[in-house]
Amino acid sequence: EERVTLLEQRLARIEGILEQMDKRIDDMNRRIDDLKSDLRWFMGISIGIWVSIIIPMLLRFLGVI
16 A cells, blocks of 8 residues: 555656646747747848848849839
């Protein structure tokens, strides 16, 4: 009976550890999703700046327009 109690304690401890790991993984996934969203905004703004400002200036400098 003492062995069973010890095994139950170990099992409960392992379950607690797995629950903590699951919460941490969910938190990391949320942070990765936020980072992806921020990266999409940054890339969109960067491309917009290139298309609307840099490329026309370059074309004018080269005499194309």
